[in-house]
Structures are given as C-alpha cells and as structure tokens.
Amino acid sequence: MVAGTVGTAHAVRLEAVRKVYGSGDRAVTALDDVTVGLRRGAFTAVMGPSGSGKSTFLHCAAGLDRPTSGRVLLGDTDLSGLKEDALTALRRRRIGFVFQAYNLLPSLTVRQNITLPLRFAGARPDEAWLFEVVTRVGIADRLDHRPAELSGGQQQRVAIARALVTRPELLLADEPTGALDTRTGRQVLGLLRDLVDTTGQTVLMVTHDPVAASYAHSVLFLADGRLAGEIFEPTPALVVERLTRLGEW
Numbered sequence: 001m002v003a004g005t006v007g008t009a010h011a012v013r014l015e016a017v018r019k020v021y022g023s024g025d026r027a028v029t030a031l032d033d034v035t036v037g038l039r040r041g042a043f044t045a046v047m048g049p050s051g052s053g054k055s056t057f058l059h060c061a062a063g064l065d066r067p068t069s070g071r072v073l074l075g076d077t078d079l080s081g082l083k084e085d086a087l088t089a090l091r092r093r094r095i096g097f098v099f100q101a102y103n104l105l106p107s108l109t110v111r112q113n114i115t116l117p118l119r120f121a122g123a124r125p126d127e128a129w130l131f132e133v134v135t136r137v138g139i140a141d142r143l144d145h146r147p148a149e150l151s152g153g154q155q156q157r158v159a160i161a162r163a164l165v166t167r168p169e170l171l172l173a174d175e176p177t178g179a180l181d182t183r184t185g186r187q188v189l190g191l192l193r194d195l196v197d198t199t200g201q202t203v204l205m206v207t208h209d210p211v212a213a214s215y216a217h218s219v220l221f222l223a224d225g226r227l228a229g230e231i232f233e234p235t236p237a238l239v240v241e242r243l244t245r246l247g248e249w
C-alpha cells in the first residue's frame with residue numbers, strides 16, 4: 001500500500017492507542033489498545049457504558065488529550081509529533097467541536113459567535129460560506145440576535161454553525177442533544193445527518209442515547225477502554241440490544 005492512502009481514506013485514525021490516567025495503584029486505563037479509523041464523509045457514533053472511555057476516545061481523536069502510547073492521525077498528520085502550539089493551531093483550523101452546553105458568548109451576537117473561531121485563526125469570514133452555513137442550520141434570520149434571545153435548539157444550531165465555519169475535516173460532537181427536549185434534539189440530529197449526506201462532512205458523536213446513535217451511519221462500541229464491536233445502519237433496537245450485552249441496560 002502506498003504510504004498515506006490510509007490517511008486519505010480515514011478522516012481520523014487511532015493506532016494502538018492506550019491512555020492511562022494516574023500511576024501506580026491509582027492508574028486507570030481509559031483506552032486499551034484501540035485501533036480504528038473513521039471513514040471520511042461518514043457519521044460515526046461512539047457508545048458504551050459509563051466509564052468505558054468514550055470521552056477519552058473523543059479527546060484523543062481531537063488532540064485534546066495525548067495517548068500514553070500509540071498514535072492518532074488526522075488525515076495524514078500524526079498528532080503525536082506535534083508540539084502544543086501546533087496542536088492548538090491544528091484543532092482551530094481542522095476540527096470543529098459541538099458540546100452539550102452550547103458555550104456561546106452571551107455578549108456577542110450570533111454572527112460574532114459564529115465567526116469567532118475564524119478570528120482566533122486570524123482568518124476573515126468567507127461571506128458566501130457563512131451564508132451557506134447559517135442557511136443550512138436554519139438561523140440565517142437570527143444573525144443579529146444575542147444567544148439569550150434564542151431557544152435551546154437554536155443555540156445549538158449556532159454552535160454547529162460556529163463549528164462548521166472553518167470548514168473542518170472533522171466535526172466532533174459530545175452529547176450534542178443532551179440539553180435539548182426530544183423533538184428539538186431529533187431536529188438537530190437530522191441536521192447533522194443531512195450535513196454528512198449532502199456535504200460529505202465527517203462527524204464523530206459520543207452519545208448515551210440509542211435513538212441519537214441511530215442517526216449515524218455506524219456505531220462503535222467501547223467497553224472497559226476496548227473496542228467492543230461496530231454496527232452499521234443502526235436502529236435504536238439494535239443499539240439497545242448491543243448495549244444490553246455490554247451490561248449497560
């Protein structure tokens with residue numbers, strides 16, 4: 001195989017990743033020899049019992065946390081070789097984040113919130129792209145509002161727009177619907193799936209919710225820090241069945 005082809009097929013790849021927190025008697029192995037690639041242009045969910053390593057997986061994939069051993073490749077870039085400054089710059093340019101809490105700045109308008117990552121990266125907004133993003137997420141008529149004037153669902157749409165504005169290779173979502181009511185949550189998940197299907201955006205989402213996971217193309221399962229299988233074209237029932245076998249339900 002030609003060097004680099006793996007990197008191009010996968011938006012992000014973890015190779016033999018181990019993450020140990022603490023040392024001695026208090027050492028906790030949060031990830032234990034995890035090797036997996038996330039397909040470019042796919043929507044992948046990560047599920048598993050509490051403490052199985054989902055957040056650690058996301059943080060390692062994002063370069064927010066460094067593996068104790070093994071390596072993480074974003075495209076063809078080996079994150080383990082990067083110094084802290086370079087890693088921060090890479091995250092700003094190439095990864096978008098959406099969390100359960102929207103983390104919008106209350107004193108800024110929607111437009112200012114969305115373009116903040118560009119300012120951090122020292123780039124000017126591409127107006128055409130900005131318009132496309134806010135139209136897609138359905139907040140084009142709210143750009144001059146402040147976050148407090150928006151519903152929870154609208155605020156999460158702003159957070160998604162902010163994550164997309166830098167055209168990231170990878171969009172990471174940690175329980176993105178955790179703070180939303182069921183109906184609004186489903187709309188946000190539908191939006192994420194639509195983004196993947198129509199623009200080829202790669203999305204990785206951590207969730208506890210089998211219905212949320214069913215919006216993904218595939219679900220990776222973790223148990224005790226190890227990969228415990230993957231299902232494609234997940235349904236809530238299939239996800240629940242697998243989680244039951246892992247002892248979660």
Ligand SMILES: Nc1ncnc2c1ncn2[C@@H]1O[C@H](COP(=O)(O)OP(=O)(O)OP(=O)(O)O)[C@@H](O)[C@H]1O
Binds near residue numbers: 029030049050054
């Ligand atoms: N900073 C840390 N220091 C020490 N141990 C940690 C740290 N972060 C996570 N852990 C431990 O690593 C293991 C995996 O944690 P992680 O948060 O990745 O699991 P999770 O699957 O996301 O859990 P949950 O579903 O409860 O959020 C747990 O045993 C946790 O206690």
